[in-house]
Amino acid sequence: MQSINVQFFGLLVVAVLFVWFFKRIGLPPILAYLATGVLAGSHGIGWMAHTHEIDFVAELGIVFLLFSLGLEFSISRLMAMRNIVFGLGSLQVVVTSLILIVVLYCLNFSLLTSFAISIIMALSSTAVVVKLLKETGELNQRRGQLAVGVLLFQDIAVVPLLIILPLLASSDSQSISWALAFALTKGAFVCLLLWAIGKWILPKVFNEIALVRTDELFVLTTLLVALFAALLTYMFGLSMALGAFLAGMMLGESHYRHQLEADIRPFRDILMGLFFVTVGMQLNLLYVFSNGLFIIGALLGLLILKITVVAISAQLMGERRQDALACAIMLWQMGEFGFVLIALSGQQQLLTSDQTSFLIALGVLSMAFTPFLIDKTPLILKRLGVLKRASMGWENEPKSSALYSNHVVICGFSRVGQTIARFLKPEAIEYVAIESNPILVQEGKAAGEPVIFGHVKQKDILKCAGVERARLVIITFTEFEQTQIVIDAIKQIAPEVKILIRTRDDSQLEKLKELGVTEVVPETLEASLMLVSHVLSMSGVPMSRIVRRVSKERRNRYKFLQSFFSGEHIDSDENNSDRLEYLHVIALPDKAFAVNKSISELNLTKRRVFIKALRRQDREIDAPSDQTLLLANDILVLQGKPRRVERVEHYLLDGIE
Incomplete structure (x- = not known):
C-alpha cells in the first residue's frame, strides 16, 4: 500500500510539473498528461503499473x-x-x-x-x-x-x-441479429427509465437539496446521480458514458444545470x-x-x-x-x-x-x-482560402496583445464587468475582458464579446489582453487580498497604466492609493452607475453625455442594469431568483420550431421574454425588430426571468408551450 501511495504521489508531481511546463510554452494540458503517461508507463521509466x-x-x-x-x-x-x-x-x-x-x-x-x-x-x-x-x-x-x-x-x-x-x-x-435486437431493447428500456427518473424524481430531489443550502450535500448528490446513471447502463451491458450523458440531459432541463456543471x-x-x-x-x-x-x-x-x-x-x-x-x-x-x-x-x-x-x-x-x-x-x-483573414467568422478572442491598443481592460466579466462593457460599446471604446468562469466566457463569446479565459493575476494573461498599451484597467471584484495580487502584477507589466477599482467600502482606500490605484469607487446602491461614470470620463467621453446616459437609466428605473449572463452561480433564493432578470444565449439548430418565423409570430412579449440581440454568421443585430425573420444557426440573446427564459428556450426549440 505504501509503495502504491508513493507511485501516485510521484505521478501527481510529474503531472503538475508537466502541465506547468507545457502551459508556459503554450501547449495544451492534454499533451502534458499524455507525456506523463509515456514517462510513467511500462514503456518509459515504468514506475506505474x-x-x-x-x-x-x-x-x-x-x-x-x-x-x-x-x-x-x-x-x-x-x-x-x-x-x-x-x-x-x-x-x-x-x-x-x-x-x-x-x-x-x-x-x-x-x-x-x-x-x-x-x-x-x-x-x-x-x-x-x-x-x-x-x-x-x-x-x-x-x-x-x-x-x-x-x-x-x-x-x-x-x-x-x-x-x-x-x-x-x-x-x-x-x-449477431439476436444480440443486437436484445441490446436495442435493453437500451430503449434504460433510456426510458432514466428519462422517467430525470423527469419526475431528480427535480424534486434537487429542490430539497437546494433548500438545505449545504454545498457539500449538493456536490455529493451531483456525483451520486452521475455515477448512478453510469452504473445503471453498465449493469445492462451498455456504455457507462451513455448513461451519464442521458442523466445530464435530463438535468439539463432544470435551472440547476449551471451549478451542477460547476460542481462536477x-x-x-x-x-x-x-x-x-x-x-x-x-x-x-x-x-x-x-x-x-x-x-x-x-x-x-x-x-x-x-x-x-x-x-x-x-x-x-x-x-x-x-x-x-x-x-x-x-x-x-x-x-x-x-x-x-x-x-x-x-x-x-x-x-x-x-x-x-x-x-x-x-x-x-x-x-x-x-x-x-x-x-x-x-x-x-x-x-486554404476559406477565410479572407484568420479572424473572419471566428472567435474574436485575442491571441496576443498586439490586437489591442489604447483600449480598456476589464478584469472580471460578471455583473459589473458586463455593465461596463455595455456602456463602452455604444461609445466605440475598444475593450477586452478577462474572466476565469468558463460558463461566462462561453456565453460572452457566443454573444460576440471579446472575452479571454484566464486568471487576471497571471502576467501572461494580462499581456495577452495588452495591458501595457491599455488606456485603463478596471478591477471589478472586491476581495482585497486578490486585488493586491492583481494590482502588483499589472504594475510590473505597465507601471503607468491607470487603474480603476471597485470596493465594498472605503476601509482600504488609503492602502489602495499607496499601491498605485488611480481611482477607487466604493460600492453603494448606485455602485454600477458611479463606476460607469468614472470609466467613461477617464476614457474621454464628454461629461454632458455621461450625465444624460446616467439620468436616462435612472428615469428607466435601471432596467438596463437588471439583466446579465448568469454564469454558473444561480442564487437558489426563490424570491431573489424571481426578481432579477438575466441574459441567456441559445443557438437555433436546423429543425428548431422558431426557424423561418418572425419574432412577432412567436409572440414572446406575451411570455415577458425579449430578444435583446441576434448574431447571424459574421454580423450582430442589436435589438432586432418584430419583423426580423429567424434563420437556422442564428444565435439569440434572450432577456427575462430565469424560469420564463427556460420555458421560452424549449418553445423556440420544439414549439411546446
Whole structure:
C-alpha cells in the first residue's frame, strides 16, 4: 500500500510539473498528461503499473465529461439536432469505415480484421474535442454543434460495436441479429427509465437539496446521480458514458444545470487528466521509433481521409464551408472508445499484437496533435482560402496583445464587468475582458464579446489582453487580498497604466492609493452607475453625455442594469431568483420550431421574454425588430426571468408551450 501511495504521489508531481511546463510554452494540458503517461508507463521509466483499477478510475473522467455534456443538451435541443446526430454522424462513420475496409482489404488484410481496424479508426475522441470546445467556448458555435452531433452518434454506435465484434469472431450471424435486437431493447428500456427518473424524481430531489443550502450535500448528490446513471447502463451491458450523458440531459432541463456543471468540473478535470495519463502509458516509444515512417504515413492518411469525408458530408448537408472544414479538423483523430475496441479485438484475436501496438501508437499521436490543429484552424482555413483573414467568422478572442491598443481592460466579466462593457460599446471604446468562469466566457463569446479565459493575476494573461498599451484597467471584484495580487502584477507589466477599482467600502482606500490605484469607487446602491461614470470620463467621453446616459437609466428605473449572463452561480433564493432578470444565449439548430418565423409570430412579449440581440454568421443585430425573420444557426440573446427564459428556450426549440 505504501509503495502504491508513493507511485501516485510521484505521478501527481510529474503531472503538475508537466502541465506547468507545457502551459508556459503554450501547449495544451492534454499533451502534458499524455507525456506523463509515456514517462510513467511500462514503456518509459515504468514506475506505474497499468492496472484494471486505474483504467476504471480513469473511465470515470469520461463519465463526468459526458454528464457535463448532457447538461448542455436538453431533449429539445437534441431533437432539434437530429439531422446532425443521425444524418452527418451516421454518414461519417459509414463512409469512413467503408473506404478503410476497401483499402485494408486491398492490402491483404482479412475482411474481419479490415472491419475491426476501420471501425476503430472511424471513431473520434469525445474526451479531447469536448474538453477543447469547453475551454475555447465554441460549444454553441455551429462548428462546435456539428462536432458534438457526430461525436454523440459515435458514442451511441459504440454500444452495438461492443456486441458485434465478439460475435464476428465466432462467425455466428444468427447470434449477431439476436444480440443486437436484445441490446436495442435493453437500451430503449434504460433510456426510458432514466428519462422517467430525470423527469419526475431528480427535480424534486434537487429542490430539497437546494433548500438545505449545504454545498457539500449538493456536490455529493451531483456525483451520486452521475455515477448512478453510469452504473445503471453498465449493469445492462451498455456504455457507462451513455448513461451519464442521458442523466445530464435530463438535468439539463432544470435551472440547476449551471451549478451542477460547476460542481462536477473539478472531479471531471482531474479524472480526465488521469484518463489521458493511462492513454499515454499504452504508447511504446521504441515501437514508434522503429515504425516511424509507417505511423507517420498512416497519420497523414487518417488526417486526409476523415477531414475529406466530414467536410464533404457536412457541405452536402448545406453547412458553410468554413464550419464544415473546422468540424472536420476537430474530428480527424482516433477516439478513447477506440482503445476499448482495440483491447476487445485483441482478446477475440481479430488483431495481432503488432496491429494492436500500431493502432495504439496511431491513436495516442493523433490525440496529441489534435489540440495544435484546432488552435491553428483559423490559420489553416485562411491558407486554404476559406477565410479572407484568420479572424473572419471566428472567435474574436485575442491571441496576443498586439490586437489591442489604447483600449480598456476589464478584469472580471460578471455583473459589473458586463455593465461596463455595455456602456463602452455604444461609445466605440475598444475593450477586452478577462474572466476565469468558463460558463461566462462561453456565453460572452457566443454573444460576440471579446472575452479571454484566464486568471487576471497571471502576467501572461494580462499581456495577452495588452495591458501595457491599455488606456485603463478596471478591477471589478472586491476581495482585497486578490486585488493586491492583481494590482502588483499589472504594475510590473505597465507601471503607468491607470487603474480603476471597485470596493465594498472605503476601509482600504488609503492602502489602495499607496499601491498605485488611480481611482477607487466604493460600492453603494448606485455602485454600477458611479463606476460607469468614472470609466467613461477617464476614457474621454464628454461629461454632458455621461450625465444624460446616467439620468436616462435612472428615469428607466435601471432596467438596463437588471439583466446579465448568469454564469454558473444561480442564487437558489426563490424570491431573489424571481426578481432579477438575466441574459441567456441559445443557438437555433436546423429543425428548431422558431426557424423561418418572425419574432412577432412567436409572440414572446406575451411570455415577458425579449430578444435583446441576434448574431447571424459574421454580423450582430442589436435589438432586432418584430419583423426580423429567424434563420437556422442564428444565435439569440434572450432577456427575462430565469424560469420564463427556460420555458421560452424549449418553445423556440420544439414549439411546446
